[in-house]
Amino acid sequence: MSRNTENRIFLADPAATGDFACFLAEKLRPGDIVGLDGVLGAGKTFFVQSAARALGVDGHYTVNSPTFSIMQEYSGRHRVLHIDLYRIRSAQDLDGLGLDECLNGTSITFIEWFSRIGHFKPAEYILLLFDITKDESRSVDIEYEGDRYGQLLARCLEKFS
Numbered sequence: 001m002s003r004n005t006e007n008r009i010f011l012a013d014p015a016a017t018g019d020f021a022c023f024l025a026e027k028l029r030p031g032d033i034v035g036l037d038g039v040l041g042a043g044k045t046f047f048v049q050s051a052a053r054a055l056g057v058d059g060h061y062t063v064n065s066p067t068f069s070i071m072q073e074y075s076g077r078h079r080v081l082h083i084d085l086y087r088i089r090s091a092q093d094l095d096g097l098g099l100d101e102c103l104n105g106t107s108i109t110f111i112e113w114f115s116r117i118g119h120f121k122p123a124e125y126i127l128l129l130f131d132i133t134k135d136e137s138r139s140v141d142i143e144y145e146g147d148r149y150g151q152l153l154a155r156c157l158e159k160f161s
């Protein structure tokens with residue numbers, strides 16, 4: 001799927017990113033998948049942490065855990081799964097993570113570096129492509145597969161573009 005600049009929103013500062021994360025999080029339900037991509041420092045983790053808080057995951061989550069590597073599960077109002085594929089270098093690295101089970105489960109799943117997911121790419125998802133526009137401002141291009149996520153996108157655009 002190619003980028004579509006009509007599906008772009010601008011986030012002026014971290015608070016705006018937090019608001020966007022909260023808005024989206026409140027519309028998510030068990031089994032949903034949110035992919036995130038974009039350069040280091042673009043705000044993917046910041047977004048996931050904000051969304052997780054909105055989903056009732058407690059604040060300790062924001063403390064960087066040294067053991068956090070690829071996959072971490074939290075419980076709030078729903079189970080929240082945070083996957084970070086930054087360290088994935090090959091298809092073999094992906095095998096053995098149990099991604100299939102995760103993606104077909106009942107957690108709300110956030111996946112950083114979604115483009116590295118290879119053949120585990122789910123049929124339906126919403127994908128947030130972050131970019132740094134200036135100092136504290138970010139742009140997010142949103143792509144999706146599946147009607148449900150198209151509706152979610154429409155609601156995001158209505159509110160934030």
Ligand SMILES: Nc1ncnc2c1ncn2[C@@H]1O[C@H](COP(=O)(O)OP(=O)(O)O)[C@@H](O)[C@H]1O
Nearest residue numbers: 013014017040041042043044045046136137138
């Ligand atoms: N508008 C913004 N949205 C998100 N993060 C921002 C924004 N402006 C500045 N930042 C800062 O950029 C950094 C983003 O880091 P992080 O979320 O870890 O990036 P990534 O996971 O994409 O590598 C954080 O230090 C955050 O405070």
Ligand SMILES: [Mg+2]
Nearest residue numbers: 044045084112
């Ligand atoms: Mg990150």
